[in-house]
Amino acid sequence: MDLIVIGAGPAGMAAAVEARRHGMSVLLLDEQETPGGQIYRRVTQADEDRRRILGPDYARGSDLAREFTVSGAEYWPRTAVWQVTRERRVHALRDGRVAALEARAIVLATGAMERPFPIPGWTLSGVMTAGAAQILMKSAGIVPGQAPVLAGCGPLLYLLAWQYLRAGVRIGAILDTAAPADLRAALRHASGALAGWPDLVKGLKLLSGIKRHRVPHYKGVTGLAIQGEDGCAQRIQFQADGRTRTLPASLVLLHQGVVPNTQITWSLRAGHVWDDAQLCWRPVVDGWGELDVPGIYVAGDGAAIAGARAAEIQGRLTGLGPPPRRGA
DSSP: OOEEEEOOSHHHHHHHHHHHHTTOOEEEEOSSSSSOTTTTTTTTTOOHHHHHHHOHHHHTHHHHHHHHHTSOOEEEOSEEEEEEOTTSEEEEEETTEEEEEEOSEEEEOOOEEEOOOOOTTTTSBTEEEHHHHHHHHHHHOOOOSSOOEEEEESHHHHHHHHHHHHTTOOOOEEEEOOOHHHHHHHGGGHHHHHHTHHHHHHHHHHHHHHHHTTOOEEOSOEEEEEEEETTEEEEEEEEETTEEEEEEOSSEEEEEOEEEOOHHHHHTTOOEEEETTTTEEEEOOOTTOBOSSTTEEEOGGGTSOOOHHHHHHHHHHHHHSSTTTTTO
16 A cells, blocks of 8 residues: 555545545545544535535535545545554554554544643533534534533634524523733734635624624633532633623533644654644644654644645645655
């Protein structure tokens, strides 16, 4: 096998497509039942109503999934990778059977994971991450029957609130923990935001839509604590605007941004650096996405958080990197 790709999100699918386009034999492994990763989860199975709720950024994943499906790459869904070695061997579990694989090159496209957000009461029943809640909505169309409280910061918090509102879910409150100083510091990057003005406009429309629904919205929140009885969440306490407040909350969705999923790269003993901007570790890669472990590459948010569109572009570039294409 020329190339094994791990992960069927935008980066993994794009890497597989590009490698196949240049004549490589490709095997893509993914734990889900259908291609798409987290951002495009079950996009090939989504009906029009779910696409409307999740928005156009989700729906555009259909084109890439279709391109991957007809690329000729071998595809193993329902596959859990439990070891990758420096010698480019992959050990996986597929439908209850163990597989040991080798390739001339490996692309890790394992994406991002939610940053842990431990606060008092975070282990109570009724508390989960915003990402997990979104997975339920994308994979099974499950939305809360009660009004959730969304707490933390980051784009996903507001995107999920907007998607819930479109699905007819009432939001109990949004508690944004971003400090005023963080917002002032972000102004230094205003020129970059203006360069990507379509995304900026999209974000403003999203916030406007949430405001129209009159969702209680607290900013600069500190001192979050979830309280409950008999192991179940009942309320959430926090400080905002110089006051201590308490809201009823039997369902709390926490989010504090995402970070690269570096489990495999750490296990490979690859080089990592601390990212001061994103406050996380990320693997050291060259311009092709190659680690300091020869023949093993990282594409997409597993290398640095940049979003689905950037992940697809990085995946296509990385798909050009492995032999025999490189240096040809």
